[in-house]
Amino acid sequence: MxxxxxxxxxxxxxxxxxxxxxxxxxxDPDVWRVRQAAEAADWATVRDVLEARPESEDRTELLWAVGDTADVEHWIAPVIEAEPDAALPRLVAGVRHVNWGWEARTGARAKDVSRRQFELFHERLRTAEQWLYDAAEREPQWTSPWHALQTSGRGLEVGQAVARRRFEATVRRDPHHLGAHQQQLQQVCDKWGGSHEGMHAFARESAFGAPGGTLLGQLVAIAHLEQWLSLDDGADAAYMGRPEVRTSLREAADHSIRHPDFVRRGxxxxxxxxxxxxxxxxxxxxxxxxxxxxxxxxxxxxxxxxxxxxxxxxxxxxxxxxxxx
Structure with missing residues (x-):
């Protein structure tokens, strides 16, 4: 682009x-290409773009570009029927249903989401999980089904233990998968039933447990922004200005975006x-x-x-x- x-x-x-x-x-020009193909219901091109990007190179962004495209849920069904043993169309269907579910819920606060919206949200996420588990069974080494299951699981409120297992399944296959770590950070933050303390601990363990130069230093910054977001006016600014918060941000940047091994990718x-x-x-x-x-x-x-x-x-x-x- x-x-x-x-x-x-x-x-x-x-x-x-x-x-x-x-x-x-x-x-990434392939993101634009795969989105255009998805909009045109051009499965051959969608498949070619996705298959050209192996799981080992993280095709998450490409998959979510397809999943964010309207009507994919309709045209992918006959593809699955035509390719009954293929994992990729099932993965695409699962990712689309995750996105489609969150579209039904919207980004509104729970109190502002109608009962019908929640019903659609959960119905679509349950369908997503069926497709994602099917894809995972067919391709046990793939990362993407487990990453998508992290997102659907949060919406279905599967609980911290199940969510942690899904995260671990993702990172066993790709230890420094940014999307997986971002999802788990949300899972353990206060607004999703975790705590500020657990969120910060997870962010630091992930960022500094990885080699220098990975994208995972972002987690430390996100954790501080999540706590800032939870505070009232005045208290939020005071929190961000704390010396220990500023030190934490500098350390995370030094270990990631400022590190000599950092590469601008993804x-x-x-x-x-x-x-x-x-x-x-x-x-x-x-x-x-x-x-x-x-x-x-x-x-x-x-x-x-x-x-x-x-x-x-x-x-x-x-x-x-x-x-x-």
């Missing part, structure tokens, strides 16, 4: 900063956006400026929608300006 490079103009002068634009994906831009937001809220202006420089106006929706759900790019711009970038 070509990067759109527009430049801001203020009072007739160039600001020297790229206009903040939402980046829907990592920029969701690296989202990771930098996450550190940019965390550093900005913590008052670490120099560190935040460096992250904003690297992101170069490419805004990932997560985590900026924590500040402004309707306009994440506006939240990015606001914090970038506050950091002096």
């Amino acid at each position: 070509a990067l759109l490079r527009d430049w801001g103009l203020t009072l007739g002068k160039w600001t020297g900063r790229p206009v903040a634009q939402i980046q829907k994906d990592s920029g 969701l690296w831009n989202q990771v930098f956006n996450t550190f940019a937001m965390a550093f900005a809220l913590a008052g670490e202006r120099e560190a935040a400026r460096e992250c904003f420089r690297v992101t170069d106006g490419r805004v990932s929706e997560f985590p900026w929608y924590y500040i402004n759900g309707s306009d994440p790019a506006a939240a990015y711009r606001q914090q970038r300006s506050a950091a002096g970038r």
Whole structure:
């Protein structure tokens, strides 16, 4: 995907900063290609793109691009009938039903979700699990079915023990799988029945238990943002400004995005956006400026929608300006 490079103009002068634009994906051209094929119900192309990206290279983003596409649940059914022994169409059906389920629930708070929405949510997730288990049985070494089962399991409230087993099944196959760790972090956070203490412990164990230079340092920043999000106005800013929080963020960045072995791959831009937001809220202006420089106006929706759900790019711009970038 070509990067759109527009430049801001203020009072007739160039600001020297790229206009903040939402980046829907990592920029991998195969993501665009597989999404277009899914929209056209072109299974042959969807299959070719997915099969060209082995599980060992993490095809999560490609799968979720298909799963996020409307009507896949309809055209994948005859594909499954035509290929009764194939795992891939079952995996696609499972991932689509996970997305379709969460679409029914929406991002609203539970009290604002209707009974019918919850019924559809759970019905679609249960269907997803059937397809995902079928795919896992056919391809025992695949990571993706177990990763998707983490997401469906959270919606079905399978409990911490089952959720942990699904996470462990994913990372046995891919120890540094970012999506799996992100899902488990959500599972153990306070709003999903865990605790702040357990969330931070998991984030640090995962980040620092991995070799230097992986994307998993993001987990430490996410954990601090999750606790910040749970606090009232005033208390949230005080929390982010604590010396131990700022130290924790610097250590995580040093072990991941600042590490000499770090490579910009996969969701690296989202990771930098996450550190940019965390550093900005913590008052670490120099560190935040460096992250904003690297992101170069490419805004990932997560985590900026924590500040402004309707306009994440506006939240990015606001914090970038506050950091002096």
